[in-house]
Each structure stands twice: as structure tokens, then as C-alpha cells.
Amino acid sequence: MTISGAAPLDRERNDRDAHDGAPAGTDDPYLELFEDAPCGYLETTPDGIITRVNRTFERWTGHHREALLGSPFVELLTSPGQLFYETRYAMVLSLAGEVREVSLAVRCADERELPILVNAVMVTDADGAPRAIRTAVFDATERQDYERQLLLARRDAEASEARVRVLQDASSAFGLATTAQELAAALLASAGSALRASSAAVLLADGSGPLELVEGDDITMALLPEGLEALAEQAIASGEIITLSSLAQAAAIMPGLDDALHRHRLAAVSIIPLRTDERAAGVVISLFGRDRSFDAESREIQAALARQAGQVLRRVRLQEELAHRALHDQLTGLANRKLLEEQLEAAISAATRSRRPLSVVFVDLDGFKAINDSLGHRVGDDVLVEVAARLRSVARAGDSVARYGGDEFVVVCEDAAAEASATIAERFREAVGRPLDSVPPRYDVAASIGVAVWEPGERAEPTPDFLLRTADEAMYASKDAGRDRVTIVMAGETDSTDLAHDPRAEASWEH
Amino acid sequence: MTFTAPRAHTDALRRNNVTVSGDPAGRPIVFVHGFGCSQAMWRSVAPQFEADHRVVLLDLVGAGGSDRDAYDPAKYDSLHGYADDVLEVLEALDLHDVVYVGHSVAATIGVLAETTDASRFGELVLVGPSARYLDDEDYRGGFARADIDGLLDALDANYLGWSTDMAPAIMGNAERPELGRQLTESFCAVDPEIARHFARVTFLSDNRRDLSAVRTPTLVLQCSDDVIAPESVGRYVHEQIPTSRFVQLAATGHCPNLSAPDELVREIRSFLP
Numbered sequence: 001m002t003i004s005g006a007a008p009l010d011r012e013r014n015d016r017d018a019h020d021g022a023p024a025g026t027d028d029p030y031l032e033l034f035e036d037a038p039c040g041y042l043e044t045t046p047d048g049i050i051t052r053v054n055r056t057f058e059r060w061t062g063h064h065r066e067a068l069l070g071s072p073f074v075e076l077l078t079s080p081g082q083l084f085y086e087t088r089y090a091m092v093l094s095l096a097g098e099v100r101e102v103s104l105a106v107r108c109a110d111e112r113e114l115p116i117l118v119n120a121v122m123v124t125d126a127d128g129a130p131r132a133i134r135t136a137v138f139d140a141t142e143r144q145d146y147e148r149q150l151l152l153a154r155r156d157a158e159a160s161e162a163r164v165r166v167l168q169d170a171s172s173a174f175g176l177a178t179t180a181q182e183l184a185a186a187l188l189a190s191a192g193s194a195l196r197a198s199s200a201a202v203l204l205a206d207g208s209g210p211l212e213l214v215e216g217d218d219i220t221m222a223l224l225p226e227g228l229e230a231l232a233e234q235a236i237a238s239g240e241i242i243t244l245s246s247l248a249q250a251a252a253i254m255p256g257l258d259d260a261l262h263r264h265r266l267a268a269v270s271i272i273p274l275r276t277d278e279r280a281a282g283v284v285i286s287l288f289g290r291d292r293s294f295d296a297e298s299r300e301i302q303a304a305l306a307r308q309a310g311q312v313l314r315r316v317r318l319q320e321e322l323a324h325r326a327l328h329d330q331l332t333g334l335a336n337r338k339l340l341e342e343q344l345e346a347a348i349s350a351a352t353r354s355r356r357p358l359s360v361v362f363v364d365l366d367g368f369k370a371i372n373d374s375l376g377h378r379v380g381d382d383v384l385v386e387v388a389a390r391l392r393s394v395a396r397a398g399d400s401v402a403r404y405g406g407d408e409f410v411v412v413c414e415d416a417a418a419e420a421s422a423t424i425a426e427r428f429r430e431a432v433g434r435p436l437d438s439v440p441p442r443y444d445v446a447a448s449i450g451v452a453v454w455e456p457g458e459r460a461e462p463t464p465d466f467l468l469r470t471a472d473e474a475m476y477a478s479k480d481a482g483r484d485r486v487t488i489v490m491a492g493e494t495d496s497t498d499l500a501h502d503p504r505a506e507a508s509w510e511h
Numbered sequence: 512m513t514f515t516a517p518r519a520h521t522d523a524l525r526r527n528n529v530t531v532s533g534d535p536a537g538r539p540i541v542f543v544h545g546f547g548c549s550q551a552m553w554r555s556v557a558p559q560f561e562a563d564h565r566v567v568l569l570d571l572v573g574a575g576g577s578d579r580d581a582y583d584p585a586k587y588d589s590l591h592g593y594a595d596d597v598l599e600v601l602e603a604l605d606l607h608d609v610v611y612v613g614h615s616v617a618a619t620i621g622v623l624a625e626t627t628d629a630s631r632f633g634e635l636v637l638v639g640p641s642a643r644y645l646d647d648e649d650y651r652g653g654f655a656r657a658d659i660d661g662l663l664d665a666l667d668a669n670y671l672g673w674s675t676d677m678a679p680a681i682m683g684n685a686e687r688p689e690l691g692r693q694l695t696e697s698f699c700a701v702d703p704e705i706a707r708h709f710a711r712v713t714f715l716s717d718n719r720r721d722l723s724a725v726r727t728p729t730l731v732l733q734c735s736d737d738v739i740a741p742e743s744v745g746r747y748v749h750e751q752i753p754t755s756r757f758v759q760l761a762a763t764g765h766c767p768n769l770s771a772p773d774e775l776v777r778e779i780r781s782f783l784p
Contacts, residue, residue: 080661289589
């Protein structure tokens with residue numbers, strides 16, 4: 001220790017400054033002020049190469065002056081500090097001329113990290129060209145601990161606030177859903193906002209059938225056959241979230257999927273199963289534009305979203321089931337009378353708007369009562385189910401097939417005039433007349449069919465009831481004429497009571 | 512600043528605070544800044560091209576004078592979101608045969624823009640590029656995941672510093688908004704919330720697979736002693752881009768545009784045909 005006369009300033013200093021390297025000629029009180037100032041002091045070139053350093057800085061960091069001089073200041077910093085220095089600190093210093101109270105950390109000689117606060121100014125020459133950077137360094141160890149705790153507490157608070165907000169938003173959006181489709185749309189919206197997914201899709205399994213895409217964008221759809229669908233099946237089978245954090249992981253789990261993802265500018269995947277009860281009923285697939293680590297927190301949010309959606313899905317499925325039951329015949333699964341009337345009403349309005357013809361086909365089984373009476377109701381039921389399936393299979397894609405009563409069926413055929421409906425009705429007659437699987441050959445059934453055709457025109461719009469009655473009467477005409485035949489009537493052109501004498505009775509096909 | 516652009520495109524120009532200067536008939540040169548700064552960082556470089564180039568500067572969304580309301584977290588969760596913006600700006604100004612100069616992460620953004628639609632690019636200049644900052648098996652990016660978390664801590668710890676720097680500068684000059692704007696630019700204004708997300712996207716992305724698809728002549732400019740993008744990282748970028756040339760700068764650190772603008776300008780000019 002070569003400084004004398006200044007010792008009373010700091011009793012401990014002699015102990016701590018037990019290394020050499022300090023410049024000689026310490027009579028200068030300003031030099032001493034510099035060397036032993038209560039802050040570290042550095043001077044660097046504008047590029048950050050250290051040219052001067054004081055003793056306080058040496059002492060705090062344990063680095064010797066000889067090692068420090070000529071090396072870049074940034075290399076003293078911890079890695080995060082280096083990132084911050086090069087992406088922010090150096091730029092602000094260069095552009096604004098100074099930085100203040102920047103929080104960094106220095107790597108000390110003994111590998112310890114010293115948290116520091118830094119003020120720095122850029123010194124320029126007369127022309128304004130940068131000449132040097134002067135940097136004051138303060139030991140921020142105590143502050144750092146306290147601030148770090150504050151920071152962690154703030155992050156925790158922000159994270160839990162964000163989590164609650166995501167789940168609240170989701171729960172109100174899910175709550176409004178009345179169909180699986182609406183729920184899927186709400187789920188996709190929360191995947192985008194909560195997970196920052198760039199693409200997403202919702203797939204649901206209906207009963208035991210295969211997964212069906214309920215909602216999703218083109219990209220996800222394009223990727224389903226490339227391996228996503230197989231992963232979705234896996235997630236459903238295991239009930240566990242599947243995550244692919246990077247393309248490398250995608251390649252390891254599903255070779256080829258990495259290239260497919262990369263083609264669509266994607267790098268990570270998460271697949272969350274939706275549980276309605278003991279089994280998963282579907283999945284949410286989220287796709288991300290960069291590597292994702294899926295930490296415990298993000299998995300927790302995903303699981304919570306899935307739980308909420310699963311509960312809503314169960315409710316929605318139940319409602320759909322009840323709604324379906326209210327409108328369908330339990331035995332055959334066909335539309336019931338109530339749904340038929342709704343469909344017919346809609347069809348009449350549509351026909352009026354489009355000025356296209358509409359036909360109502362009334363089918364009554366001949367020979368059914370005999371089967372029911374002699375072979376029992378169970379066999380009767382089987383016959384009804386078989387006939388229903390046949391009617392459905394020969395009806396056109398858009399036709400509505402309903403069970404009207406005991407052994408009566410009604411089919412609403414839009415955009416079908418007399419000739420087209422004659423063809424359709426003939427197909428029904430032929431389909432019902434083929435031998436049935438459910439009864440012995442001698443118990444044949446046949447169909448007496450009546451068709452009411454309505455062509456929108458000068459006459460007023462008919463009621464559903466009127467069309468049904470007209471078709472029913474035409475059906476009785478077929479029965480009266482000897483069964484197993486089709487009678488076609490133009491609804492509204494004749495009083496239906498005169499049907500038997502209608503010249504159009506020629507349009508009756510006999511067999 | 513005069514340019515005629517269809518109205519639909521003025522959105523892109525406003526969103527990215529695009530400024531155009533120099534020779535309107537000159538070859539277009541577009542400068543894009545990296546993480547942590549704004550177009551202000553080109554102030555010693557861009558003017559040196561004004562005599563014979565049409566010079567275009569822009570701020571990535573979240574930085575400088577960009578439209579913060581345009582920040583869509585899902586879109587900007589990948590560098591492609593920024594690359595799409597660059598393409599929209601080129602289209603809005605109807606630029607062709609563009610010299611694209613991107614610093615740091617904007618080098619990767621340029622690569623993504625080029626591989627999405629190469630038609631408007633003439634040359635790429637990548638200043639201090641890195642396609643992957645994290646170490647990954649055999650690849651040395653230079654950083655571990657913990658370092659990036661530490662950077663996020665550093666951003667948070669310095670959050671107050673940023674806003675107090677900014678606030679008086681803007682509020683104290685309410686009567687002279689142009690002065691406030693100047694100060695904002697000179698401070699490299701960055702929205703702290705967005706900066707945090709951009710830091711994640713920048714330092715956690717892996718764009719190594721995108722390099723080999725580049726077809727445009729490319730100059731890789733590597734600084735000496737660059738802790739952010741060390742030489743091995745720059746060489747990797749060069750090796751992966753078949754059409755690239757590698758030049759080692761004497762400039763040290765990560766920002767030659769600030770520390771050695773003349774050398775940077777010289778190298779860019781000698782690369783251009």
C-alpha cells in the first residue's frame with residue numbers, strides 16, 4: 001500500500017487494498033479521489049475497449065488492472081448483461097450520448113456475479129466525434145436482492161392475473177355456446193389470444209365414430225393427414241396433452257411432420273384432449289410459428305381451458321341429444337311429425353321464394369298389420385327400421401324422410417315436379433317391395449303411395465297440413481285402387497274430395 | 512417525403528413509419544434495424560447512400576415511430592410476422608431490385624422475406640446475422656436458455672429507466688411536438704411490453720432451416736469480437752446460404768452501424784455491382 005496520509009478516510013481500506021497495480025505518485029488528491037472513489041470508474045474507447053479503470057472497480061470485481069486494460073467492457077458482463085448491452089445499452093449511449101441507472105451484472109474474477117448500476121456518458125471532441133466513454137459503476141447487491149424479489153412478485157401477480165383473465169374470458173365465451181360448433185369457435189379464439197397460436201383447429205369425436213373437424217383454418221386442415229390427425233388420436237387415447245416444442249422434436253416423433261410444418265411456416269404444436277367424462281371427446285390443436293418450451297404454466301392454462309371446454313361440451317352434447325330426441329323418432333331415427341311439419345313449412349317458403357315445385361310423398365305399408373299381429377311387435381319394429389333405412393337410402397340427398405305415424409312415412413322432396421316425384425315415389429315403392437331381411441318370405445310388405453305436387457304460381461301458398469292431407473288422400477286412392485302403387489295429385493288444382501274422378505288419375509301407375 | 516402509393520398500401524407505410532429519401536430514380540436500398548432499437552440506428556450509414564440510391568428506412572412494429580396499435584401478439588409471435596410487413600412495405604412502394612440491409616435479427620427477417628417472395632430482392636446484406644442464438648446439440652449459438660431468461664430479467668429491471676427517459680422528453684415539449692418526436696427517435700424508442708415479447712421471439716427462434724432456400728446474392732458481414740453473433744455463427748449463415756459471400760469487418764462489437772459506419776458503407780458498396 002503506497003498511499004499515505006489519506007488512510008483516515010477509510011479504516012478498512014488498508015485491509016481490502018492488499019494488492020498492487022495502483023499507480024505511483026499518490027500525492028495528487030484528485031488521483032486518490034479517482035482511485036478510491038466510492039464507485040467503480042471506467043473509461044473506454046467509443047468501441048468499449050477499457051483504457052482506464054480505478055482501484056474501487058478492481059477491488060469490487062477482483063480483476064487486475066493489467067487484465068482489464070485493453071479488453072472490451074462488454075466481456076466483463078454476464079451473458080444476459082452482454083445481450084442487453086449490445087442490443088440496447090450501446091445504441092442508446094451512442095445515439096443519446098448517455099445512459100443512466102442501467103442495471104447489469106459483472107462477472108468477478110472468482111466467478112461471483114456482482115449486480116451493478118451504471119451511468120455512462122459519451123465524451124466527444126470539438127467536432128462532436130466520439131472520443132471516449134466514461135462509466136461510473138455502483139454496487140447494487142443489496143438493491144438487487146430487493147428489486148429481484150419485487151420483480152418476481154410482480155411477474156407472479158401478472159402471470160396469475162393473465163391466467164385468471166384467460167379463463168374468465170374463455171368461460172364467458174364458452175358459456176354462450178349452444179352447439180359444439182359455437183364452442184369450437186370460442187375455443188379457437190382463446191387458443192389465439194391466450195396461447196398466441198398462429199393456427200388452430202378443434203376436432204371432436206361423435207360417439208364411437210372417427211374424429212371430425214368442427215372448426216379450423218386451412219393450414220391445420222392441410223396438416224391433418226401429414227401426422228396431426230394421428231397425434232390427435234393418440235392424445236384422445238391417452239387423455240394427455242401432446243406437445244412438440246420444435247421441428248427436431250416433431251421429426252423424432254412423426255418423421256416428415258417437421259418438413260410439413262416448416263412448409264407452412266410453423267415450428268411447434270400442442271394437442272389438448274377435451275374430456276367430457278371418463279374419456280376424451282375431442283382435441284384442440286394449436287400450431288405455433290416458433291419453438292415453444294411449454295412450461296408448467298402454459299400447460300396448466302391449456303389443461304384448464306380443456307377442462308372448461310370439456311364441461312361445456314358435455315352440456316352442449318346433452319342439449320343436442322335432447323333436441324334431437326324431441327324431433328326424431330326413437331325407433332327409426334327418422335324425423336318425427338313435429339320436425340316434419342317444421343321442415344315442410346320451411347320447404348313451402350323456399351319453394352315460394354324460388355318458384356320451384358315441391359312434392360310431398362306419403363307412404364303407407366300394406367301387410368304390416370299382419371306381421372305385427374302374428375310375429376309380434378318386436379319383429380314389427382324391425383320391419384319399420386328396415387323400411388326406414390331403405391326409404392332413406394333411395395331418397396335424394398336433400399330429401400327429408402320422416403316417420404309420420406305407426407306404419408306411415410312422409411318424404412318432402414324439394415324442387416320435384418310431377419315427373420321427378422313419380423320417379424322418386426316409384427323408387428320407394430320398389431325398395432319397400434323387395435323381400436325383407438327381418439321377416440320370413442311369405443310375410444311381404446308393399447307400399448301404397450300418394451304424392452301431392454305443388455307448383456308455386458297463381459294460387460295461394462298451401463299450409464303444411466293441406467299438402468299432407470292431399471298426399472294422404474292420394475295414398476288412399478292408391479290403396480283403393482288395389483295397393484302397391486303410386487297416385488300423384490296436383491295440390492290445389494282440384495278439390496281433393498273429387499280425387500277419384502280427377503282426370504289426373506291417369507297419372508296413377510299400376511303394377 | 513413524396514411517394515404515390517395506392518391507398519390500401521399507405522397502411523403499411525404508416526404502420527412501419529417508413530421514411531424515403533435520396534435519389535428517387537436511384538436503386539432502392541432498405542435498412543431494417545434489429546432488436547432494441549429503431550431506424551435511428553442507421554443515422555450514420557443511410558445518408559451515405561442518398562446521393563445515388565432511393566433510401567428507405569422503417570421501424571419494426573413496436574419500435575420507434577411504428578403504429579403500436581398494429582401489434583398483434585399472435586402475428587408477431589414469429590419472425591414471419593415482421594417479414595410479411597417488410598414485403599408489404601416493398602410492395603407499397605413498388606420497389607424492385609432492392610438492396611436489403613438487415614442488422615442482427617432483421618438479417619433473419621430479410622431471409623424470411625426473401626424465401627417467401629424473392630421477386631423484389633436484388634441483394635441481401637446481413638449485418639451480424641444469427642439464425643439461432645441458443646446452443647443446440649452440435650450447434651453453438653452462443654447462449655443458453657438461462658441467458659435469455661436473464662435478458663428478460665434485464666429488460667424488466669431496466670424497464671423504469673426506459674420510461675423515465677422517455678416521459679419527460681415527450682411531455683416537456685407538449686408545445687413543440689416535433690421536438691418530442693425527434694427526442695423519441697434519438698432515444699431508440701421501444702415499447703417495453705413489446706420489447707419483452709420481441710426478445711423472446713428474437714432469441715428463441717430457430718431459423719437455420721430457412722437459410723438454404725435463399726437464392727439472392729447475399730453479403731454476410733461479420734464483426735470482430737461480437738458477443739451476440741460470434742464468428743462461428745456468421746460462418747454458419749454463410750455456409751448455409753449458397754449464394755453468399757463472407758466478409759470479416761475490423762469493427763468490433765455487435766453494432767458496426769454505430770461504431771464503424773464508414774467501414775460498413777465501404778463493404779456494402781464494394782459488394783454491390
